[in-house]
Amino acid sequence: MMVGGLSTKLLNICIASFCKVRLLEKAEAIVIDGIRLGLIPDVVTYNTLVSAYSRFVSLDAAYSVIHRMKEAGISPNVITYNSLMSGATQNCLLSRSLDLFEEMLLAGVHPNLWSYNILMHCFFKLGKPDEANKVFQDILLSNLTPHPATLNIMINGLCNNGYIDNALMLYRNLQRHGFVPQLVTYNILINWLCKTRRLRQARRILKELGESGHEPSLITYTTVMKCCFRSNKYDKGLQIMSVMMGKGYTFDGYAYCTVVAALVKTGRIEEANACMEQTIRNGVELDLVAYNTLLNMYCREGKFEAAYKLLDEMENGGLLFDKYTHTIIIDGLCKAGNISGAQKHLHYMKMMGFHENLVALNCMIDGLCKAGQIDRAMELYKSMETKDSFTYTSLVHNLCKAGRFRLASKLMMKCLRHGKKIPKATQRAVFDGLYSSGFTDEARKLWWKIRVARILH
DNA sequence: TTAGGGTTAG
Numbered sequence: 001m002m003v004g005g006l007s008t009k010l011l012n013i014c015i016a017s018f019c020k021v022r023l024l025e026k027a028e029a030i031v032i033d034g035i036r037l038g039l040i041p042d043v044v045t046y047n048t049l050v051s052a053y054s055r056f057v058s059l060d061a062a063y064s065v066i067h068r069m070k071e072a073g074i075s076p077n078v079i080t081y082n083s084l085m086s087g088a089t090q091n092c093l094l095s096r097s098l099d100l101f102e103e104m105l106l107a108g109v110h111p112n113l114w115s116y117n118i119l120m121h122c123f124f125k126l127g128k129p130d131e132a133n134k135v136f137q138d139i140l141l142s143n144l145t146p147h148p149a150t151l152n153i154m155i156n157g158l159c160n161n162g163y164i165d166n167a168l169m170l171y172r173n174l175q176r177h178g179f180v181p182q183l184v185t186y187n188i189l190i191n192w193l194c195k196t197r198r199l200r201q202a203r204r205i206l207k208e209l210g211e212s213g214h215e216p217s218l219i220t221y222t223t224v225m226k227c228c229f230r231s232n233k234y235d236k237g238l239q240i241m242s243v244m245m246g247k248g249y250t251f252d253g254y255a256y257c258t259v260v261a262a263l264v265k266t267g268r269i270e271e272a273n274a275c276m277e278q279t280i281r282n283g284v285e286l287d288l289v290a291y292n293t294l295l296n297m298y299c300r301e302g303k304f305e306a307a308y309k310l311l312d313e314m315e316n317g318g319l320l321f322d323k324y325t326h327t328i329i330i331d332g333l334c335k336a337g338n339i340s341g342a343q344k345h346l347h348y349m350k351m352m353g354f355h356e357n358l359v360a361l362n363c364m365i366d367g368l369c370k371a372g373q374i375d376r377a378m379e380l381y382k383s384m385e386t387k388d389s390f391t392y393t394s395l396v397h398n399l400c401k402a403g404r405f406r407l408a409s410k411l412m413m414k415c416l417r418h419g420k421k422i423p424k425a426t427q428r429a430v431f432d433g434l435y436s437s438g439f440t441d442e443a444r445k446l447w448w449k450i451r452v453a454r455i456l457h
Numbered sequence: 458t459t460a461g462g463g464t465t466a467g
Contacts, residue, residue, distance in 0.1 A: 117458055117459080147458080147459095152458090152459040187459095190460090253462070260462095261464090289463045290462080292464075293462080293463050296463070327464040331465065362464095363464080365465090390467095394465080
């Protein structure tokens with residue numbers, strides 16, 4: 001429909017641009033203005049709104065648009081359902097997403113390739129790679145031609161479910177059948193190979209990316225930089241950051257958080273502060289992860305007033321604290337020696353539904369030990385359902401410092417028998433402690449037990 | 458539509 005040179009198509013472009021930047025109220029205002037001018041919203045108008053509401057607000061809000069759509073005599077089509085499914089999948093409402101697929105079939109709407117792609121993604125997120133693979137096989141057997149994104153979802157989903165070798169095999173097979181990897185494909189593989197410490201293979205894929213003619217993106221660099229930090233190669237990681245800056249990449253929240261977290265971890269707080277200021281100057285909108293990074297920086301600096309102010313800011317902005325937020329607060333308080341504050345927050349965290357936050361409990365154990373309250377740390381340890389090598393290392397190390405070598409030895413063996421690692425330095429401290437305290441027989445036995453555990457695990 | 462970021466011990 002055209003009114004004085006304006007058309008619904010043009011109106012839809014305006015609405016889509018507001019939706020893209022989450023300005024849904026403005027998008028709705030444009031719809032109303034359009035109607036006043038005689039421009040009738042069409043299926044594209046409604047689908048654009050459904051997509052934005054299901055991604056950024058809620059499925060209920062998206063359904064209210066569908067209700068308006070139906071009232072206007074327009075039936076939801078495959079794009080409407082795909083938008084709902086995509087929003088549900090992105091927001092981890094996975095069973096809702098599967099229900100929507102059924103609902104689409106019941107409504108007599110035929111799924112298209114995009115519907116199957118979302119369905120595959122959803123199954124992978126649910127940890128059901130076999131189901132996802134069935135969908136993929138159905139696509140191959142049907143008359144639908146897979147989109148490169150279909151293959152990327154498959155490769156990433158396999159990696160995400162622990163099937164990296166299968167993903168690599170699929171990648172090679174597809175290449176033999178003429179598939180030209182996209183930059184995204186390379187980034188997916190590099191990321192998972194880095195995460196699983198298969199660095200030789202990661203380098204190979206990185207080399208293939210270089211030979212492909214694609215220019216590595218900000219995402220590629222962030223992935224490699226993070227990989228360096230993960231391997232404690234901080235200087236190399238920071239060198240990559242300099243290369244990125246030299247190449248003129250504009251850092252986004254992901255890149256900044258990676259750098260700030262590494263600087264904080266290595267105690268380079270001033271540089272971290274400068275980096276964070278640059279982030280804010282660049283207009284990067286802070287999300288939950290960025291807030292947590294900033295919070296950790298304040299806690300490490302001992303700036304608790306600023307930290308609490310930040311927590312208020314997060315709450316006022318409608319951000320819900322997650323397990324990272326709670327852990328950072330508890331660890332920060334412990335490291336500042338405020339054990340009772342940390343315990344109060346631990347209690348609050350549990351009330352908020354985070355009962356088994358292993359990392360937070362480990363921080364509490366370490367905090368109690370360092371405050372000289374090892375028996376209370378042991379009580380907490382006994383009450384925990386799961387423990388990891390951090391739990392044991394903290395306890396064993398601090399028991400040694402307190403001269404309680406026999407208990408340290410007992411705990412350490414329990415840890416090693418469960419196949420969990422204990423740093424060599426901690427093992428040595430237990431052994432030396434037993435020996436120098438006169439428990440020479442026990443020390444010798446421990447040495448053999450460590451060797452046996454090493455062979456068995 | 459698909460890819461990158463945040464927490465703990467030694």
